[in-house]
Amino acid sequence: MKHEVKLVESRTTLTLTYAVLSIALVITLFPIALLVLNSVKPAAQIVQNPLAWPETFRWDNFTRAWEDARFSTTMLNSAILTATTIVLVCSTSSLTAYVLARRKIESWKIVTFYLLGTTTAPIQLFLFPLYFGFAKLGLINNPFAVALIYTAIFSPFAVMLLRTYFLAIPRELEEAAQIDGANHWQIFTRVMLPIVSPGILTVALIIGLYSWNEFLIATTFLQGADNMTAIVSFFLLSGQYSSDWGEIMAAALIIVLPVVILFVLLQRRFIEGMAGGSVKG
Amino acid sequence: MHRLYLVPTLLINVVIIFIPALLTVALAFFRWDGITTPVFVGLQNFQALWFDRVFWTALTNNLIWTGLFLTIPIFMGLLAATLLLVARRGSMFFQVIYFLPMIIATAILARVWQGMIFSPVSGVNGMLQRMGFPTIDPLTQPSTALLGIATVDLWHWWGFLCVIFFAALRQVPQEQIEFARLEGASFWQIMRHVLIPAIRPTITLMMIMTVIWSFLVFDFVYILTQGGPAFSSEVLSTLAYRSAFYDLAVGKAAAVAVVISLFGLVATAFYIRAQTREFQS
Structure with missing residues (x-):
């Protein structure tokens, strides 16, 4: 896969290359560094100089953030919503991706184009009737209803990504199982699914990330204090009139940290999944 | 039998996206406050x-946004991706860092930029002002609000393009680059005549997606300025959202x-055409 491409040999060019790449690195990390640095500073010191090293470490920023953003409730809500979405997307999308990749039905083309089309549909195109419809049915503040919305929005992406994994499976495997007398459901669950499990894991990670971070749907459909997600409670905390930015950055770090740890551990999966799903189709 | 495999995905998709989308198109011809009976107008x-x-x-703001995102991040992404190809050593590390903002929630990134950088009270901006530099908070000026928001989104977005372009560049056959080098081509000539033409399909696809996404932009605008001051940074998606939920x-x-979708539809047609090639193979 990786070619040993030699574009230039001169030392100056190489130095210049690393200089430019490093500048981009600093620009990328600067706001994130400010987030981490100021999460342990007292508000008064942030106002003086957001760039300075903390004079005193205010670890209680984190405990106050946890209390004020009601993270013990909202984090749990986010976790439940994320887990439900992952289960729904992975189970429904793997079925669809299998059928479309193997062209099991005559109308596979129409279905594929329909799903491709919905990946580009603006949320506003369906948001308003959906909201007022759900309101009528009493589904506002219902995490399962929101998980269904996420599933609808994210599953075309998941189908397209999983499709490439199913395509990579040799046809002979399926035929051999058929000769052994396996029915179509057994072929799918016992032969195909175990082989595409790395793809399902990638989809689970990315759908999990999207659900955990999602703002527009969450803030619209989950407004009750006991139903909102961690992102929405962070948004409300940080929008208050008198703001303690140390506490806000601590709240931000609490939400971001688990995501960043997962990303560092499984970077290849994240990058290939997010880049692949939108490019390869 | 395989038809049944599609039922969960399609049922959720049709109920959440397709039917409400049709209702939205219909509602565009009615006056409705979300509660009483709609009146045909x-x-x-x-x-x-x-x-x-x-x-x-x-x-206009959506069009400016599209113009900005069709040029700046694509240029930055291409340049950094080519430099990663030159540098080779450490390219994975740089790539992971550039990608990092993509995995952090937009609500959090927006608040970090707002409070730690732009704010005249708690941000780097305020510190510069106190040191005597005539800097402004771009979010509070009608003439710069949109650019301020775009800066945050550009910072958050360009690394994603860099990673995608780098992945595509690594697939360019080494012989082509070697041949150009033997011919005495410079770095810029190789980039212009060999590398960019080789990954043109990827660039085209990203440009189509940029147009689609530019008409969907919501989170950063809604969180940073709510479309203000004096509607100067309003985009179509925030205008729609405010009309529905604030003005009823x-x-x-x-x-x-519907207007957003019409712009999206043109780009989507190109998107599906670009993707079709993959499905024919």
Whole structure:
């Protein structure tokens, strides 16, 4: 896969290359560094100089953030919503991706184009009737209803990504199982699914990330204090009139940290999944 | 039998996206407050938009946004990706860092930039002002608010393009580059005549997606300025959202959503055509 491409040999060019790449690195990390640095500073010191090293470490920023953003409730809500979405997307999308990749039905083309089309549909195109419809049915503040919305929005992406994994499976495997007398459901669950499990894991990670971070749907459909997600409670905390930015950055770090740890551990999966799903189709 | 495999995905998709989307198109011809019976008004909502200054500001802002994102991040992404190809050593590390902002929630990134960088009280901006530099908070000026928001989104977005372009560049056959080098081509010549033509399909696809996404932009605008000051940074998606949920003018919101979708539809047609090649193989 990786070619040993030699574009230039001169030392100056190489130095210049690393200089430019490093500048981009600093620009990328600067706001994130400010987030981490100021999460342990007292508000008064942030106002003086957001760039300075903390004079005193205010670890209680984190405990106050946890209390004020009601993270013990909202984090749990986010976790439940994320887990439900992952289960729904992975189970429904793997079925669809299998059928479309193997062209099991005559109308596979129409279905594929329909799903491709919905990946580009603006949320506003369906948001308003959906909201007022759900309101009528009493589904506002219902995490399962929101998980269904996420599933609808994210599953075309998941189908397209999983499709490439199913395509990579040799046809002979399926035929051999058929000769052994396996029915179509057994072929799918016992032969195909175990082989595409790395793809399902990638989809689970990315759908999990999207659900955990999602703002527009969450803030619209989950407004009750006991139903909102961690992102929405962070948004409300940080929008208050008198703001303690140390506490806000601590709240931000609490939400971001688990995501960043997962990303560092499984970077290849994240990058290939997010880049692949939108490019390869 | 395989037809049944598609039922969960399609059922969720049709109920959450397709039917509400049709209802939105219908609602664009009604006056509705979300509660009472909708009243048919014909083209009145569209006429009202035509004479609405905020609508034209929002549409112009979306077009400016598209222009910015079709040029700056694509150039930055291409340049950094090519430099990663030159550097080779450490390219994975740089790539992971550039990608990092993509995995952090937009709500959090928006608040970090707002409080730690732009704010004249708690941000780097305020520190510069106290040191005597004539800097401004771009979010509070009508002439710069949109650019301030775009800066945050550009910072968050360009690394994603860099990673995608780098993945595509690594697939360019080494012989082509070697041959160009033997011919005595410079770095810029190789980039212009060998590398960019080789990954043109990827660049085209990203540009189509940029157009689609530029008409969907919501989170950063909604969180950073709510479209202000004085509607100067309003975009179509925030205008629709505010009309529906703050002014309870759901018909008007639906009309705006239809306009967003018309722009999206053109880009989507190109998107599906670009993706078709993959499905024919």
